[in-house]
Amino acid sequence: MVLEIKPTQALRLWREVHLDLVRDTQSDLSVRQTAILLTIYLELPPHTVRGLAARLGVTKPVITRALDSMGKLGLVSRKRDEFDKRNVVIQRTVAGALAVEHLADLVTARARELGPA
Amino acid sequence: MVLEIKPTQALRLWREVHLDLVRDTQSDLSVRQTAILLTIYLELPPHTVRGLAARLGVTKPVITRALDSMGKLGLVSRKRDEFDKRNVVIQRTVAGALAVEHLADLVTARARELGPA
DNA sequence: CGATAATGATACGGCCCCGTAACGATCCGG
DNA sequence: CCGGATCGTTACGGGGCCGTATCATTATCG
Numbered sequence A, B: 001m002v003l004e005i006k007p008t009q010a011l012r013l014w015r016e017v018h019l020d021l022v023r024d025t026q027s028d029l030s031v032r033q034t035a036i037l038l039t040i041y042l043e044l045p046p047h048t049v050r051g052l053a054a055r056l057g058v059t060k061p062v063i064t065r066a067l068d069s070m071g072k073l074g075l076v077s078r079k080r081d082e083f084d085k086r087n088v089v090i091q092r093t094v095a096g097a098l099a100v101e102h103l104a105d106l107v108t109a110r111a112r113e114l115g116p117a
Numbered sequence C: 001c002g003a004t005a006a007t008g009a010t011a012c013g014g015c016c017c018c019g020t021a022a023c024g025a026t027c028c029g030g
Numbered sequence D: 001c002c003g004g005a006t007c008g009t010t011a012c013g014g015g016g017c018c019g020t021a022t023c024a025t026t027a028t029c030g
Helices: A007-023 A031-042 A049-056 A060-072 A094-113 B007-023 B031-042 B049-056 B060-072 B094-113
Strands: A076-080 A088-092 B076-080 B088-092
Touching (some): A007 B031, A007 B049, A007 B094, A031 A049, A031 A060, A031 A094, A031 B007, A049 A060, A049 A088, A049 B007, A060 A076, A094 B007, B007 B094, B031 B049, B031 B060, B031 B094, B049 B060, B049 B088
């Protein structure tokens, strides 16, 4: 069940999906924001600011600001941890799940279109 | 030779590569710049500003500015078209080819690591 | 020729993001 | 109880990218 993909296929897949993303005016997330979004939706909760910062190898303000902008878009939400009020727990939203699903559709669709070599 | 990839695999692949890109301080290209770079290196020359703008569905200044910054990084170069001096021909560089190859390595490596489902 | 069209570059105002440094709030150990 | 550690946020200065409008240069055609 290993995914065998050749370099040429990988590049074409990457290009086609990126062209889709550029044309799709709605979702203009940066590379960092995309990495954060996918980490939140693919890895097991709970997610915290410092945890994501360590996971991505960036500083905490980067996470805070990304959560700010993604929160405005409704892709994530935040809640104080009641047991340790210093912590903030990052939560998933319906809109965020839809955005992730949309991205999955994009990638799988473009992968299907790839010819040999 | 169709590339069969499941939604879960697509998302994990996308996330792993994006994490690599975020950690790799060197290459912080935007989504638009990545789309431009891959179009230049995967599609047949010649490439022009207006051609890329139409291909990506963006305005010409977007291409001009992207070529400026990518030119500073040595990823592409520009040359006046001698037959029609209004045109600018975008050319590939060694550094650009290496960057594209590096991206291909990243994607194929992460794809190989993907487990089933 | 001269007027018009086309190409790429530039100016402008605005917005977002970055890294460093500091901050308030909260927890914890002595 | 209180000083230090931890957590997330904010302030600051700087830089990049955006879209619109405009520009200089070059080509085309009557």
